[in-house]
Amino acid sequence: MAEKEYLNIARDVIDAVGGQDNISSMAHCATRLRLVVKDRDKIQDEKVENIDKAKGFFFTSGQYQIIFGTGIVNRVYEAMEEVGVSATTKEGLKEQAADKEGSSLKRLIRVFGDVFVPIIPALVATGLFMGLRGLLTQPQMLGLFGMTPDSISSNFIMVTQILTDTAFAFLPVLVCWSAFRVFGGSPLLGILLGLMLVSPSLPTSWDVAQGTGDPLLFFGFIKVAGYQGSVLPAFIMGFLGANIEKKVRKVVPPALDLILTPFISLLAMLLLALFLVGPVFHEAEMLLLHAVEWILNLPFGLGGLIYGGLNQIIVVTGLHHALNLIEIQLLAETGWNPVNMISTASIVAQAGAAFAVGLKSKKTKVKAVAFPSTFSALLGITEPAMFGVNLRYGKPFIMGLLGGAVGGFLASIFNMQATGMSITAIPGLLLYLNNQFFMYILISVISFFVAFGLTWMFGYNDGMLEK
Incomplete structure (x- = not known):
């Protein structure tokens, strides 16, 4: 909560520059409050001069800049935000209003998307x-x-x-x-x-x-x-x-x-x-490492089903680096790596979900993120698809997890085992240049299209996004 003194200054600033409707966006540097205004003629410079703690003003490059000085400008800026001035464009303000609606989980997902x-x-x-x-x-x-x-x-x-x-x-x-x-x-x-x-x-x-x-x-x-x-x-x-x-x-x-x-x-x-x-x-x-080792040893394909569904959640947390140790140990002890195919299934499933969003959406901005991130995921890097598309819209991520679970189950049932590690999806084909080659492609395609189909039918449409 800003101090009353700075709240009063913020209100004086808004009044002097022609009201809140005249402010398109707001930012600040070390000493100046920078306002992009719609109509320069609505600003009353004499009022700006009389604002408490203001040390001057000027207009340049479309910005009306009020000089407050080091430290003070930060507090004025926070007070401006508190009384309702957005630091974003009008379109951004609509998005922020939408972010305040819905469950805490939905707001968290939106914030996560805004960061990434x-x-x-x-x-x-x-x-x-x-x-x-x-x-x-x-x-x-x-x-x-x-x-x-x-x-x-x-x-x-x-x-x-x-x-x-x-x-x-x-x-x-x-x-x-x-x-x-x-x-x-x-x-x-x-x-x-x-x-x-x-x-x-x-x-x-x-x-x-x-x-x-x-x-x-x-x-x-x-x-x-x-x-x-x-x-x-x-x-x-x-x-x-x-x-x-x-x-x-x-x-x-x-x-x-x-x-x-x-x-x-x-x-x-x-x-x-x-x-x-x-x-x-x-x-x-360390706890995750032991838990995944236990899951992978479950019979009847359950280990692949569970790990395939959870793999990309682990990637979101950033804890997945520890899991490389499992693959290293398996390769050293047996010469084979059963984890790779399950990971690949979870990765291409996220690609399938992102691709469905890109195809189904009529919004250019959504397509511009969805299609490149799909290609990146098919090369083994899912972060763009997850943070830019699937997690941002929620349901596509869940559909991707389901696709990964199906692929992981099939990988376990058919005892898929890689000859190496560190590459997945399309480059991962090189780890299966034996009698597993076509099965690798089949499981990857199934994982992709399960996630794609579920996302297409239940996971995304532009109407849901607007809502």
Whole structure:
């Protein structure tokens, strides 16, 4: 709740610029409140000059900017939001009004979508790079050109690693930036927090999950590691960090806001991330690992059914990296990997659901996200399809889970086993170049079209979206 003094200033600003209807959108920088107005002539400059704490104004590039100074502008901005001025366009305001309706779960899904939609292009591009690299560097594919993995240039491998690994290694940076933006924090602090979470000074989450590295130990029992590739932990830290910053700003004197607010906020955020959120999710990874091992051993195809249905929920949490350990152990002990086909079924099912949304929708913006993310999922990267389409609209994600469950059941019944790991969907074909090849294609197609059909019939239409 903004202080009464700043609520009064906000009301004076609205009155001076011609009323709330004259404000199209609002933002702020370190010192100025920036207003995009519909009619410059409705603004009464003399009233703006007399607003308490205002130090001047000017109009440039379509923006009416009122100078309040460091610290003060943040509080005025929060008060403007509190009295009803939206920081988005008119269309965005309609979306926010819709977000306030419905159940808490629906609102959470919408917020989740708002955070992840802006980073979808980066994930789609990375997914394409990953799929192509996995395809081109497989021994079977190289053999067609008389090459072996050893004959590939190290420089070429380095370039492909930069293309494929950067977005996922620094995924917490993207998530924190977007979460801070959505929850009202400073996006720059979100970027900095995200960079701290993947600092090279910390052991990577991948090494710790796969047992090739040890977490740092604090106070004899708190295990600390990086957040590489994390989704839900970074999302939680983005939410907590943005709210910490806003609370700190309210108690810090305006003259010291530029120095103290980021200092105190970042310190609190990092301590919370390293010593509470991170360790909790590390323990959750270990519990998940044992639970999945137990599920996979269930008879009569039940293990594949359950794991195929749950796999992409695990991906949403960001805890799926720990599951690589299961595949590594299975390959080392038996030379086969039964998990890969189940994972593939869950992945192509999400692709099928997203594809159904894209085909059925008449909205250009929906299609623009759905079709590229479908292709990315068919190359093994489902994050764009889930965060940009399926989770955002709710039911398509559930239909994708059902498609994955059907595919996982078939994979278990027919005892599908890969000869390797780390590639799925279309590139994953290279792990089944034996008598399983056509069965791999059949199960993938069934998973895709079960999810597609369910989404088409029950999961999505533009009328539901409008509602």
